Amino acid sequence: MSENSSLPQRFTDWFATRGWRLRDHQAAMLAAGRAGEHALLVAATGAGKTLAGFLPSLVDLAEAPAKGLHTLYISPLKALAVDVQRNLLTPIAEIGLDIRVEARSGDTPADRKARQKSNPPHILNTTPESLSLLLSHPDSLTLFAGLRTVVVDEIHAFADGKRGDLLSLSLARLQRIAPHLRRVGLSATIADPDLYRAWLAPDGDIDAVRLVAGDPGAEPEIDILLPTAEDGVVRVPWSGHSGSYAAEPVMRLIEANRTTLVFCNTRSLAELTFQELWKHNDQALPIGVHHGSLAREARRKVEAAMARGDLRALVATASLDLGVDWGAVDLVVQMGAPKGSSRLLQRIGRANHRLDEASRALVVPGNRFEYLEARAALDAVEAGERDPDQFHPGSLDVLAQHIMACACAAPFSEAALLDEVRGAMPYSGLTAEEFGRVLGFIRDGGYALKAYDRFRRLAPDGTAPDGSPMWRVSHPRFVTQHRMNAGIIVDAPLLTVRFNNGRQLGTVEEFFASTLSLGDTFFFSGLSLEVVGIKDTDLIVKATSRPARIPTYVGARMALTTNLAGRVREFLCDRDQWPRFPDDVREWLEAQDRRSVLPQPGQLLVETFPRDGSHYMVAYPFEGWNAHQSLGMLVTRRMETQGLQPLGFQASDYALVCHSIVPVTDPASLFSADILADEFVDWVEGSALLKRAFREVAVIGGLVERHHPGRRKSGKQVTFSTDLIYDVLRKYEPDHLLLKAAWADARRRLTDVGRLGDLLDRAADTMLHVTLDRVSPLAVPALIMIGRESVAQGAADDALFEEAETIAQEAMAQS
Amino acid sequence: MVPLSFAGRDFIATREGALFCTDSRALIVADLHLEKASWYARMGQLLPPYDSLATLDRIEQLADRLDAAALWCLGDNFHDVGGPARLPAGARARLERLGRRLDLHWIVGNHDPQLTETFGGSAHEEAWLGGIALRHIARRGARGAELSGHFHPKLRLSVRGHRVARPCFVRAGDRIVLPAFGSLTGGMAAFDPAIADALGPIEAAMIVVSGRLLTFPNAPAALSRPHAMAQCAGRST
Incomplete structure (x- = not known):
């Protein structure tokens, strides 16, 4: 109650005119603000979360008006920043507060950006990338010197990724500039709030962050x-x-x-x-x-x-x-x-x-x-159960980008910066050696062959009071280069979809466009479109009434979470649950029980059966699409070695289907844990996965410049592909920092190697192999899946060229 | 390595994109673009400084395998005029070794119009090898057999949804454009009008795969349809 009464009368009146009362979590956030404590608010959407985040700042500014930047609001989306600004302006206007709020993003006009620095608003709404760019300017040291609060919205949506890494580093920097800065996180309901408290806290000190829970709200x-x-x-x-x-x-x-x-x-x-x-x-x-x-x-x-x-x-x-x-x-x-x-x-x-x-x-x-x-x-x-989150060590390519941003702002002491960086939770375990390698990478590429001493981006700048070396950016053009290329989101190469008259409809990945031919139809932006040409980076289309092919997009998929997978496994063997299901689902499970086996939650069921002249093996690990996709690649390689002549596989969130000419009789030999040691490295290095990952770390780390909108490729390629760089680097310096970073990404995001490892570890003890004379009921949904992969490894490119030549020769012979 | 009869002479085409003239034992490569990485490094993009080494390693392996007596480089040997001065010691030693054991010839290109060093070889604007003209850029309207580089032709195909791309030879009558040999070189579509403009109507793109020379005829429509090959592939599946 005492916390409640701390709301100034003007605010209480405004709440009343709205027909609202101060909610408990809003009062708790206010109390945390008055006590100068960091705070994490966990609440359902619609709980007035954003207002709760801002309220302490509004009250503070109402009670003690001050000039200068008071509060920084960070959201993962520009649109959200704009939206929040709109929502914030209403209470400010209606309460009659003299508070200026502005938004800043890549779209903000240059003159307004300049004004925001010379005459800053009280509250600035921005994104992690724009904040990082602000920190690369020398005047950020004065701009943020008086900063009181930083509010991070939708923290659950991005804290555990690369943008989270970048923001975490920026928060550490802000804290150094403004030591009394208070950090506030706003989150949707999450499984383990302590993980996010640690992420938000300076130096990972969970106890420094007050946890505030919102009203649970009505059950959906x-x-x-x-x-x-x-x-x-x-x-x-x-x-x-x-x-x-x-x-x-x-x-x-x-x-x-x-x-x-x-x-x-x-x-x-x-x-x-x-x-x-x-x-x-x-x-x-x-x-x-x-x-x-x-x-x-x-x-x-x-x-x-x-x-x-x-x-x-x-x-x-x-x-x-x-x-x-x-x-x-x-x-x-x-x-x-x-x-x-x-x-x-x-x-x-x-x-x-x-x-x-x-x-x-x-x-x-x-x-x-x-x-x-x-x-x-x-x-x-x-049951109130949430998906567990996993935090990973921070990415080194992001760290490289951040260090360059710091260097652009001012000369820095090596030891002081390492200390600051370790204050960000994702980098708390960073060793001095790793930090030194990242620094070396920024300075001269970090190559074992010291070829680029003359082209160093960082130059020595004396010695800090602590005796540590100081570094500065060696030429202003590297500052410009950093600001033009910084950013965390690296898109796949895209083509613009447009009509002949120039009207643009959107973009598709180059990969998808390359599968289209003239006259093909696809469905996009709510229209049926026919391909009429490809010009530079544009896919030219016209509207058509012909039926459309559906566009397919590549990219990592959302995988089934472990807790839902666990529940689905329980359903399979817990007959008491079955009466809740529709008749045909129940009959499907009963048929599986009769014809094959319903696995216990701990068991890995593997079925083998002949079908259509080839042999099928269906495994049900329930580890999600990404892990199954990786497993499919590895298992079919091993089948190849065993002479089983695999033809292809299909992965789903639940199961992996492999088919081959020779039947699998010993699945345990395919699912052994050593597959991760032997075949995994070969496969990842030979696949496009690592090249894709390398492209991202090379751009984020600042090795290559990204394409800028408006700067188009002409007929002749104006830039080199990161694939070529990858090939050279892998051959001549396989331990290079960026290759390590690419590997980390490939393991974590592209292959889900964590879940794959868990699966293989328990496979030997829990495998239940059933030999059937025909397809089992449980296998049917897995078998008729989209996204089949045919086995195409090793000299696969060669085979594709040979196939294309035959077809092309045939086509030419007929004409 | 595949035999290729061209201008009445016997050649061997290699998977790496080189030609080898069997009677003169001359190895011919185009567009090495040595020290391309350090050129970018000068501009602030610190690409791996191993591109020259990677390119020269491959040349050395080919020269060993074919027992070459001469090496002809068809221009854009260095990415820029300052390239030779930036060569790291290891790559320089490799190049000097090649110059000692081989008859080394440099045709100059638009990237390296003056060659400040020849590494024991000699530099030429253009040259003749047994009646075949060697040039950096195919001369428009020229008659007679010719080998050239400059365009970095690359074959891009889409087969059953898989995209593949590889540097290729481009042939028009008795004239051939070689693919770029350098390790950090990109590519231009094999049937790009710019190549046809210099070379004349292109007959085919060629690559060496699994001991065979694969020939991809240039469909007449391909000039105006960049993905014509993809259509060929698409129809049959």
Whole structure:
């Protein structure tokens, strides 16, 4: 109560006119502010989290008006920063506070950026990248000297990735500039708040961060939408991810609600869903589509229409996951499996921002496994179970970028900077040797062959009082170069999709574009499009009424989380649960029990059976798509060595299917743990994975300049490919820092080697091999999957060239 | 390594993108772009300083395997005029060793119009090798057999959804453009109009794969359709 009373009268009155009262967590945040403590607020969407984060700053500025930058607000999205600014301006205006709020991002005009430095606002809203850039300017030392508070929003969404690493380093730097700086984190509900407290705290001191829990709010109402045939019988599809059977009922729900958000797990599914919904949109209601491949203008337009309440439904991907406030959404539909309980909750949180009313949501499973996963997610939500997060040591390429930013601002002492960097949790274990290597990399490339002494980017600058060497940037052009190229998000090479008249629709990955031919049709941006040409970096299209192929995009996928996987495993063997399932799902499990085996949660079931003239092996590790994909690559290599003549494999979140000419009789020999030592390194080094990872670390680390918008490749290549650099470096200096960084990325994100290792460790003891005379019921959804990989390794490129030549010769012979 | 009959002479085409004239024992390579990495390093991009070494290692291996008596480099031997001065000691020693054991010839290119050092060899604007002209850039409208570089031709294909790319030879009658041999060199589409403009109508792109010379005919439409090869591949699957 005493905390409550600390709200100034003006604020209390404003709360009253709004019909609000100060919530407990808002009061607790205020108390933390008055006590000068760091704080982490964990609360559901709609709990007034943002206001709770800002309230201490507003009160402080109201009670003790001061000039200069008081509070820095960091969000992972520019749009969010802008949105928050809008929300913040209302209370400031209505309470009548003399507080200036501005936003800063890559889009902010140069004159305003300059003004923000000479005459800073009280509150500045920005992104991790823009903050890092600010810190590369010498005047950041004065700009941030009086900074009191930094608020990090949506901390759960990015703290454990590279942008989190960058922000963590920037926070350490800010703390050095403004020692009394108070750090505030805002998070959705998370499994282990202490992980985030440690991340937020200076020097990882958890106890320095007060944990504030928001009101839990009303339980969401979540249902599973099941397809019902005309005869009234529920039939869950055998396979697929799309849930396209649901288009009509979902369209009817859109009609019955004010605004509906339809979430899809992939961009292609979003395009497909939009197309299917449109077929049933008899009333021609305004519905839109939003995903990361659409042109920025197109996305902005859709976001604006949504904010105005002009749209009745929006089909979206994770690009809309973060908390931009759309206000009036009253139903959330999740197409396909939710993949994790936290993700599902965060998406559901987008509906109904009034905390005391239940949010309504609907999950639409695409197949029987997805049904079990949806069921598991609902149970997990009800039990209050969240997906566990994992933090990793900070990336060295990000550290290189940060050190360069610091160097751009002012000369630095080596020892002092190492000390500062270790204060950031992801880098707390950084050794002096590693730090020295990163420094060497920035200075002259860090090569064993000292060829670049003349081209050093850092020059010695005397000795610090602590006796440590000082370094400064050797030429101003390196400062410009850093600022032009800094950033954490490295996109795959993209082509712009546009009409002949120049109108741009968005971008597709070069990889996808290369699979298209003239006259091919694909579905994009809600339109059926025909390819009419490729010009430089543009894919030229025209609208068509012909049916479309669906675009496929590459990229790591969201994998099923361990806790949902655990629940699905329980479902398989716990017959007491089965009466809750639709008849056909129950019958499917019963048939599996009769014909094969239902594995116990600890068991790794492996089935082998002949089919269509070849032999199949289906394993059910439940470790998620990424780990299974890696496993498929490794297992088929080993099958090759054993002379089993593998033909290909398919990975899903649940299972791995391999097929071969010779049957597998000893699966244990394929799933042994030494596969990670022997085949894994060979495979990763020979695959495109490491080159892809290298490209990213080379750009983030500042080895190569990235492409700038507006600077296009001409017919002749103006820059070298990082693949060529990779090849040379791997041969002549395999221990180079950037190769190590690429390996770390490949292990962690691209192959999910952690889960793969767990799987292989227990495989020998828990494997249950069943030999069948034909396909088992459980194998069917796994067998009819999208995303098959044919075995193409070693001299595979050669084979492809040979194949192409034969075809080309044939084609030419006929004409 | 595949036999290739060209301008009435016997050659061997290699997987690495070199040609070897069997009777004169001359090894021919184009566009080494030595010290490209250090050129970028001067501009602030500190690329690995091993590109010259990597290129020269491959030349040395080829010269050993083929027992070459001469080496002809068809221009853009160094990425820039300052390249020779920046050669690291190891790469310099490698190059000098080549100059001692081989008859070394440099054709100058647009990147290295003056060659400040020849490493025991000699420099030429252009040269003749048994009736075949050796040039950096194919001379427009020239008659007679010719070998040249400059364009860095590269074959890019999409086969069953897999994208593959490899440096290639481009042939028009008795004229051939060699692929770039340098370890940090990029590429230009094999059927790019710019190449046809200098060389005349392109007949085919060629690469050496698994001991065979694969020939990719240039479909007439390919000039205006950059992904024509992909279409060929796409139709049959």
